[in-house]
Amino acid sequence: REVWPLQWRLAINWMSGYLLTQINIPILFHSQGAVIAGQFGLSLTIANTLGLVSQSWLTRRVPAMARAAAERDWPTLDKLFWRDFAISSVVFLAGAAAVLLLYLLLSRTVYVHRVLPLWQLAALLGFTFSNQLIGALATHLRSYRKEPLMPLIAATTLITLPALLWAAHAYSSAGLVAVLAIVNMLLN
Numbered sequence: 001r002e003v004w005p006l007q008w009r010l011a012i013n014w015m016s017g018y019l020l021t022q023i024n025i026p027i028l029f030h031s032q033g034a035v036i037a038g039q040f041g042l043s044l045t046i047a048n049t050l051g052l053v054s055q056s057w058l059t060r061r062v063p064a065m066a067r068a069a070a071e072r073d074w075p076t077l078d079k080l081f082w083r084d085f086a087i088s089s090v091v092f093l094a095g096a097a098a099v100l101l102l103y104l105l106l107s108r109t110v111y112v113h114r115v116l117p118l119w120q121l122a123a124l125l126g127f128t129f130s131n132q133l134i135g136a137l138a139t140h141l142r143s144y145r146k147e148p149l150m151p152l153i154a155a156t157t158l159i160t161l162p163a164l165l166w167a168a169h170a171y172s173s174a175g176l177v178a179v180l181a182i183v184n185m186l187l188n
Contacts, residue, residue, distance in 0.1 A: 009147035013138070016157040017131070021048070024164060024176055031169045040173050043116040046099060047128040054092035057084045058136050062143075069143040081140045092132055096125040116173055123181040130184045156187045 021044065029037035061080045068077040100122060106112045115121055138149050160183045167175030 009150040016153045027168045050095040057088040065143045120177045123177045127180045
C-alpha cells in the first residue's frame with residue numbers, strides 16, 4: 001500500500017524521460033540519416049555526461065535525505081537538498097560554459113563537425129539542465145514518498161513525441177532540438 005503507488009509513478013517518469021532523450025537518435029537516423037543522428041548522439045552524450053557528473057552531488061545525499069525524512073527532520077532534509085542542489089546547478093552551468101567555450105576554440109577543426117551546430121548544442125544543454133532541475137526537485141519530493149510531477153512529465157512526453165517526429169522530418173536536428181527546448185520550458 002505504501003510502495004506501489006510510488007513505484008508505478010516512478011516507472012512512468014523513467015519511461016517518459018527515456019523516451020524524451022533516447023528516441024531522438026532513431027528518429028533522426030530514420031528521417032535524416034546516420035551523420036545527423038551521430039551528431040545528435042554525441043551531443044546528447046556530452047550533455048548527459050555533464051548532467052550525470054553534476055547530479056552526483058545530489059545523488060550522494062539521497063540516503064541522508066531519506067533518513068532525515070524518515071525521522072521527520074525537515075530542516076536537515078531541506079538543508080541537505082538545497083546546498084547540494086546549488087552545487088549541482090553551478091557544476092552543470094560551469095561545465096556547459098566549458099563545453100561551449102571548447103566548441104568555439106575547436107571551431108576551425110574537424111572535431112567540431114562531429115557534434116551539432118553551436119546554437120543546437122547550447123539548446124540541448126539547456127534542455128538537459130532543465131531536466132536536471134526537474135530531476136533534482138523530484139528527488140527531493142521522493143524523500144517525502146511523493147511523486148506529484150508524474151502527470152506533468154507524462155503529459156509533456158505525450159505532447160512532445162508527435163512534435164519530435166514532425167520536427168525531425170521537417171527541420172532535421174534543429175527542429176528536434178527546438179521542440180525539446182521549447183516544450184520543456186513551456187510545460188515544465
